[in-house]
Amino acid sequence: xxxxxxxxxxxxxxxxxxxxxxxxxxxxxxHAQQIRDFFKGVDHDKRRxxxxxxxxxxxxxxxxxxxxxxxxxxxxxxxxWDAYIDDFAALIPDTFDAVLQHTEDYPGIKDxxxxxxxxxxxxxxxxxxxxxxxxxxxxxxxxxxVNKAFQQLLDEAG
Amino acid sequence: MADSAxxxxxxxxxxxxxxxxxxxxxxTPFTGAYFLLRIDDPDDGRQMLARLVPHVASATQWWDPPNxxxxxxxxxxxxxxxxxVPQESLDSFPDAFCEGMAARAERLGDTGDSSPExxxxxxxxxxxxxxxxxxxxxxxxxxxxxxxARETLRxxxxxxxxxxxxxxALPTKRTHLGFVDGIGEPDIEGSGVASLAQRMGGGDYxxxxxxxxxxxxxxxxxxxxxxxxxITLMPQPDVLSRNGTYVAFRKLHLRVAEYRRYxxxxxxxxxxxxxxxxxxxxxxxxxxxxxxAPDHDEPAIATDPHRVxxxxxxxxxxxxxxxxxGAHIRRMNPRDALADSLVDVKLHRALRRGTPYGPMLPxxxxxxxxxxxxxxxxxxxxxxxxxxxFLKTQWANDGDFVGLGDEKDPIVGSNDGTGxxxxxxxxxxxxxxxxxxxAVTKGGEYLFMPSIRALKWIAERDT
Numbered sequence: 001x002x003x004x005x006x007x008x009x010x011x012x013x014x015x016x017x018x019x020x021x022x023x024x025x026x027x028x029x030x031h032a033q034q035i036r037d038f039f040k041g042v043d044h045d046k047r048r049x050x051x052x053x054x055x056x057x058x059x060x061x062x063x064x065x066x067x068x069x070x071x072x073x074x075x076x077x078x079x080x081w082d083a084y085i086d087d088f089a090a091l092i093p094d095t096f097d098a099v100l101q102h103t104e105d106y107p108g109i110k111d112x113x114x115x116x117x118x119x120x121x122x123x124x125x126x127x128x129x130x131x132x133x134x135x136x137x138x139x140x141x142x143x144x145x146v147n148k149a150f151q152q153l154l155d156e157a158g
Numbered sequence: 159m160a161d162s163a164x165x166x167x168x169x170x171x172x173x174x175x176x177x178x179x180x181x182x183x184x185x186t187p188f189t190g191a192y193f194l195l196r197i198d199d200p201d202d203g204r205q206m207l208a209r210l211v212p213h214v215a216s217a218t219q220w221w222d223p224p225n226x227x228x229x230x231x232x233x234x235x236x237x238x239x240x241x242x243v244p245q246e247s248l249d250s251f252p253d254a255f256c257e258g259m260a261a262r263a264e265r266l267g268d269t270g271d272s273s274p275e276x277x278x279x280x281x282x283x284x285x286x287x288x289x290x291x292x293x294x295x296x297x298x299x300x301x302x303x304x305x306x307a308r309e310t311l312r313x314x315x316x317x318x319x320x321x322x323x324x325x326x327a328l329p330t331k332r333t334h335l336g337f338v339d340g341i342g343e344p345d346i347e348g349s350g351v352a353s354l355a356q357r358m359g360g361g362d363y364x365x366x367x368x369x370x371x372x373x374x375x376x377x378x379x380x381x382x383x384x385x386x387x388x389i390t391l392m393p394q395p396d397v398l399s400r401n402g403t404y405v406a407f408r409k410l411h412l413r414v415a416e417y418r419r420y421x422x423x424x425x426x427x428x429x430x431x432x433x434x435x436x437x438x439x440x441x442x443x444x445x446x447x448x449x450x451a452p453d454h455d456e457p458a459i460a461t462d463p464h465r466v467x468x469x470x471x472x473x474x475x476x477x478x479x480x481x482x483x484g485a486h487i488r489r490m491n492p493r494d495a496l497a498d499s500l501v502d503v504k505l506h507r508a509l510r511r512g513t514p515y516g517p518m519l520p521x522x523x524x525x526x527x528x529x530x531x532x533x534x535x536x537x538x539x540x541x542x543x544x545x546x547x548f549l550k551t552q553w554a555n556d557g558d559f560v561g562l563g564d565e566k567d568p569i570v571g572s573n574d575g576t577g578x579x580x581x582x583x584x585x586x587x588x589x590x591x592x593x594x595x596x597a598v599t600k601g602g603e604y605l606f607m608p609s610i611r612a613l614k615w616i617a618e619r620d621t
Contacts, residue, residue, distance in 0.1 A: 017558070053500040056558070083552055086544055090386060090502045112391060138561045 010080065011122045016133025018058065021081050023073040023121045031102035032068035038098050050092065056084070056137055062099065071103055078136040082115055089114065169348035169375045169382060171217075175401045175609045176379065178215035179230040179291065180509065180538055181349045183340065189300050189326040190293035190513060192407075192534060193307075194280065197287045199316025200242040206317045207231075207241070208617035209310035210290070213303070214610055217349070227294030227303035231613060232405050232605035234258065237287030241616050243398070250394040251606070254542045255404060258282070259602040265547065267555040267572030272599035280320050281409060281601025289407060289605055323409065325513040325534045334412045334514055334531050335569070335596075336435070338445035338460065342467055342491050344507045345372045373507050379403055380540050385504045390540040393606075398616070401609030406537040406546045408602040410570070414519040415526040417596045422524065424590055429454075434590075437581050438568040440487035448481040449474050471495035478582040483560040486569040489553045499559070506548050511536040532600070542604060570597045 012019045027035070039062070051057050060075035088096065089109045096109040107113050135143070173181070184190075197203035215228035233241070235256045239248055254262060260274040260282035268274065274282045292307060294300035311317055333339050376384030381400035384390050392399040425431040432455070436442045442455035449469040450459055459465045472494040475481055481488050488495060492503055516531025539545040555572050557565030566572060568579040568590075577593040608616070 050500070053498060055499050078558060079552070079556070083548060084501065086386060086505050087500060087502045090505060091500055110386065110388075112388065136558050136563075138558050139563060142561055 010082070011119060011124045012081075013125050013128040015128050015130045017078050017136050018130055018133065019077050019079070019081065020125045020128045021073075021075045021077050022123050022125060023118065024123060025071040025073070025100065025103035025106075025121055027064065027069055027071050028102050028104055029069075032064050032071075035062070035064065035071065035099055035102050050095070052141075054084075054088075058137055071099075076130075078138070081118075085109075085115065085118070171348040171375055171379065171382070172401055172609075173217040173349075175611050176217040177230050177607055177610065178217045178228055179511070180378065180403060180607065181217040181346065183343070183511075184228075184293050185295055186331055187327040188293050188295055189297055190291065190324070191300075191304075192321075192323045192325060193290045193292070193319055194286050194321035195288040195290065196280075196285045196318050196320045197237065197240040197316060198318070199314075200240060202314040202316030203241045203287070204617045204619065206310050206314050207288075207613055210307070211610060211613045211617060213306055213310075214613065216610055227292065227299040229293075229303060229307065230291045230607065232289045232407075232607040233616075234286050234289070234603055234605055236284045238606065238616075240287045242619055243616060247394055247398060250392075252391060252393075252542065254547065255604050255606065257604075259406065259408075259604045262547070263599075266550050266599075267566075268599045268602070269572065270574060271595070272572065277599070277601040278409065281603065285320060286603055289405075289603065323515055323534065325515040328514050328518055330518070332443065333512065333533060334414050334516070334518065335417060335439075336443050337439055337441065338443065339512050340510070341441070341445050341460075342487060344378075344509060345370060346378055346509075347372050347375050349375065371504060373504055376540060377504070377507060377545070378509050378539055384540065385502070398608065398612045400612070402612055403538050403540055403607050404542050404546075405605040405607050406535075406542060406602065407605055408535040408537075409515075409532065409600040410535055410597040411530065411532040411600045413526070413594070413596050413598065414531065415524055416594055418519075419524050420594060420596075437482050438485060438579060440481045440485035447487075448485070452480040469493075472497045479584065482579070482581050484557055484562050484565050484568065484580055486567055489567050490549060492553070496559070501559070505544060506553075507539070508545055508549055509538040511538075532597070538607065566593075568593060568596075571595070 012021055014020075051060075056078040058076040058078070060073065063072040063074070064070070065072060093109045100106045100109075105117065107117055111117075132140075171181075195206075197206075210229070210231060213229050214231055235248065235251065235258060238251075248256070259266070259268075260277070263269065263272075263274050280286055290307065292300065292303055294303055311319070328334070330336070331338070374383055374385050376382040376388075376390055380390055380392050380402050381396070382389065421431040421434050425434050432443070436448055436455070441447050442451060442457075442460070444455050444457040445460035445466060446456045447459070447466070447469050449471065450456070450465065469475075470493055471478075471481065471488060477483075478485075478488070483495075490508070492501075496503060513534045513536075514532070515534055517529055519527060519529070519531065537546045537549075552559055554567040554570055557563050562580060564577070565580060566577055571577070571593075573593045573595040575592055575594050579590040579593055581588040581590070
């Protein structure tokens with residue numbers, strides 16, 4: 001039996017190659033509807049292209065709770081979230097700002113203190129389990145491509 | 159693409175305040191040495207610095223330094239403290255620098271034989287306060303500068319030289335592994351690129367194909383705008399940090415005999431050995447890139463400054479059929495290779511200087527002679543985490559970013575004999591197995607390389 005490992009000096013548990021990443025924010029009074037409205041306007045396909053480009057993001061969810069006063073961001077990442085945060089800030093700043101501007105104390109994704117802000121809002125899971133801990137998003141995408149090609153080969157052979 | 163407004167605002171750098179080693183490549187051939195000093199008395203330490211400062215080469219005097227030789231100075235966190243830099247100033251330095259390289263060994267892949275408990279003393283210890291590098295075109299000029307350096311220590315019992323590592327160009331002008339290196343350097347805005355290739359072409363300044371994109375000066379110098387459109391966090395006061403940068407200093411022992419045996423064991427002819435080595439590096443021994451010379455070395459490309467860097471990956475070699483996805487140079491400077499990923503490569507560039515130490519292993523020798531030989535690797539940049547540590551953790555010691563799973567850099571990766579190296583090939587790729595670690599870390603330090611004005615500021619402080 002192996003225990004989850006916590007990366008030194010970083011919150012969050014790691015299982016295999018993937019980290020859980022759970023953030024809690026306080027929603028600015030009356031701003032919950034704006035968050036809902038933003039997601040209504042989001043083009044799901046475009047978001048998928050974005051997560052493909054990120055290449056390390058297994059999934060993510062946003063949840064408004066406690067009578068719309070709080071916001072949860074829960075996600076699973078390969079590697080460390082902070083390795084690429086500067087890249088996200090440089091290349092897709094609007095994605096983060098659009099939602100988080102409706103939360104309290106948010107400095108903006110481009111603010112130098114953004115990493116401290118994230119860590120301050122992060123809570124570490126008590127326990128973390130993955131079905132395939134050693135499969136990264138890239139591994140899964142590759143496996144699907146290979147399987148598709150293999151099935152095609154079998155189809156053609158048959 | 160830089161627009162005309164951007165060009166009009168071209169950054170002006172204070173070249174006379176910036177240490178020369180940061181922006182200028184040394185002439186070759188050269189002879190050199192690194193010295194580490196411990197300071198037991200802050201007054202003696204500052205006195206030594208005051209004497210040393212007039213001899214530190216700036217980026218303007220680089221091509222004609224006093225005595226045709228030049229000297230650079232960098233300080234560790236414990237060194238800044240030992241020199242009496244006030245605590246509030248020390249506290250304003252970033253965590254990675256304050257902790258030091260040894261404390262971050264695990265994340266850097268410095269484990270097993272490379273872990274700090276096996277490092278050469280005093281590397282990685284709190285005794286390393288000041289690092290001085292001395293380079294000269296020949297032994298006579300070197301001796302003259304060393305004499306000057308010795309003078310700066312005269313009657314200062316509170317300063318001790320605790321380590322010396324001689325590091326000079328090899329007779330071949332190549333690395334111990336047989337390659338010309340230092341070719342792909344970033345083009346820093348306002349600096350006047352002075353790359354190896356350009357000097358081979360006879361000019362010191364100007365833009366050449368393949369060097370782009372130009373990187374904001376703030377990526378490599380504190381006090382200027384960086385690629386994120388702001389000035390990197392400056393330790394206080396400004397006079398201490400402006401025009402300075404951080405240095406990752408590493409002493410890497412190269413297992414040359416093991417490297418040669420590995421190539422031999424995995425190839426059926428000397429030609430195939432050379433191809434295998436080139437696949438691992440991404441360039442041929444001459445420096446000719448595989449993307450432009452896929453089948454055999456073409457030294458004419460290497461010596462042509464307009465061609466040696468004039469290639470792309472995503473456009474010209476997306477599947478890595480020429481230069482493998484996991485080749486050393488494709489990892490360390492992916493150019494456009496990650497165009498489909500959400501990565502801004504301009505945030506992860508490195509200014510690098512590599513200097514060989516130790517005697518060459520005679521050509522053809524396949525048995526280790528026990529000699530210490532390797533490379534002193536110097537990284538310079540304003541963000542140790544976003545640049546140096548990112549390069550090590552994401553690109554050198556992992557392969558996920560290009561879909562290669564755990565596969566590590568075949569040359570500098572923290573391999574342990576279980577790794578692989580994948581060579582894309584049609585119809586079937588080739589995968590080398592049981593990759594050993596060829597570059598063993600023998601020590602390292604995070605240092606701060608202050609401006610010349612900052613060195614004076616430290617030297618003149620009275621505590």
